Each structure stands twice: as C-alpha cells, then as structure tokens.
Amino acid sequence: MELGLVGLGKMGGNMRERIRRAGHTVVGYDRNPDLADVHSLKELVDRLSGPRVVWVMVPAGAATQSTIDELAELLEPGDIVVDGGNSRWTDDEKHAEELAAKGIGFVDCGVSGGVWGLENGYALMYGGDAEHVAKVQPVFDALKPEGDFGSVHAGKVGAGHFAKMVHNGIEYAMMQAYAEGWELLEKVDSVTDVREIFRSWQEGTVIRSWLLDLAVNALDEDEHLDKLRGFAQDSGEGRWTVEAAIDNAVPLPAITASLFARFASRQEDSPQMKMIAALRNQFGGHAVEQKK
DSSP: OEEEEEOOSHHHHHHHHHHHHTTOEEEEEOSSTTTOSSSSHHHHHHHSOSSOEEEEOSOTTHHHHHHHHHHHHHOOTTOEEEEOSOOOHHHHHHHHHHHHTTTOEEEEEEEEOGGGHHHHOOEEEEESOHHHHHHHHHHHHHHSOSSSOSEEEEESTTHHHHHHHHHHHHHHHHHHHHHHHHHHHHHOTTOOOHHHHHHHTTTTSTTOOHHHHHHHHHHHHSTTOTTBOSOOOOOSHHHHHHHHHHHTTOOOHHHHHHHHHHHHHTTSOOHHHHHHHHHHHHHHOOOOOBOO
C-alpha cells in the first residue's frame, strides 16, 4: 500500500525504512529537506492515490495540531490520518471529531521501540474505529515485531495513546528500581563489581528484562557512569499517567515516586538519575548531559 509519513526524525526515519522493507510505498515529508521525499504536505498528499493514509510522527501539542489542521484542508473524505506521536489521549478525541466533520478517519497509535525498532520492530497500541484500523493494518503489520504479539487494537480513539502512556509510566517505575539498586550496590564497600552483578542477573532471575540488558550495555560503555550528570528529563507521559490515576482514583505509588525522583534529579547530581539517563539514551537515543 501507499503511505504518507510526516516527520522523519529518529523514530519516523527508521519507520519509513522498515515499512519500505516490507514492500510498501512511503512518501515522507520533514521540515528538514535533506530527509524529505517531498517539499510540502500538499505535495505529499498529491503524490498519494486515494483513499489516502497519512501517518503523523511529530512532537505532541502544537506541532501535531498544526499538522492535522493542514491535512484536514488537503485530504478528502475517506482518507485516514494516523497520529503515531506521543499525543495526549484527550487530544486524540478532539482531532478525531475535527476530522470526522470532513469525512476523514482518525487512528491514534502509541509506538514503542526507540532506536532499536528498525531491526526489532515496534510495539504498537492503536485506537479507533475498526474500519479505519483495517485500512492501516498493512502498515501496522510491517512495523510490528515478528510473531503473534507486539500490536493491539486497544479500543476507541484515544485508547492507543492511553495504553502507551501507561506503558511509559510502568517504564519509569522499572527504571527507577534498577537505578536505586545500582546506587545501593555502588555505595557498599564489600561489593567490588557492580557491573558484573547486573550482568549476572540477565539469565535465570525474575528481574531479567530488556531494560536490564540496556543497563549492562550502559555500564560496559561507562562502568560507574562517571561521564554522566545525574539529570533525567521526563517526556510528559509520566505526568499524564499520574494525572489519569488521580482522575480515576487509582493508586500508583511506584510510578508517582519515580516521576518525583526525576524532578529531584534537577536539583542535584543524583547517582540514580545517571542510570535513568543512561537507560533512556540506550533505548530511545534520548540526549544525556555530560559532566563538565
């Protein structure tokens, strides 16, 4: 099938390549002309045969809103817009309503996989009407990991991004647990090889995971994380997860504490946040701050 893809950064560029490897045609647009196949959204829409599917991979908020607003004026009834960025689920409901008024379908899709997705595939969580999802299904199948799992039609519009938001909240808590354990091991004089302890946990333990593998990768690159500043950003989805928990009276003590720990990292050089920063860099290519 044909797909228009808007936003060709770290995630979008690799997604374009993976979809093309599966035999589909991708027309990509990015504000950076060195990355783009076309020079405008209008040219992208004109290059696609109807009914069109246009996948948006730009930052949440104003950038996504302006892109969808422009596409709403360019697309035709029967076309589909997919928001694969990290938008808030409440924005999805608004976008779906705006596009539906013009006869354009909308699907929201939470995407996980980071810099490893090109080779390993992307975990996909999508929300929307079944008829709209069906039109995008060949692309979902191209992006997902091999095997029976790795993608899900999570529910109505907004469900995909809500599921991805909760995924990221869990990710916050898991990273925080590894980071706290690492700092404690580093602190005790009797423990002489923390990196190899982490490596030993990769097989046969109940805490083995991909995050643990990435922690070992980070320690192989910088055994005591001496090169990193203990500062970790948050993408916003941890905050939204905690806000949703408050709205629904669901207790999330571990996820909430991990979010607050990131806030604390901005006040001092936190050893735990060195591990959090290293893990975020390993799986997502997120920027780290080097010690000066």
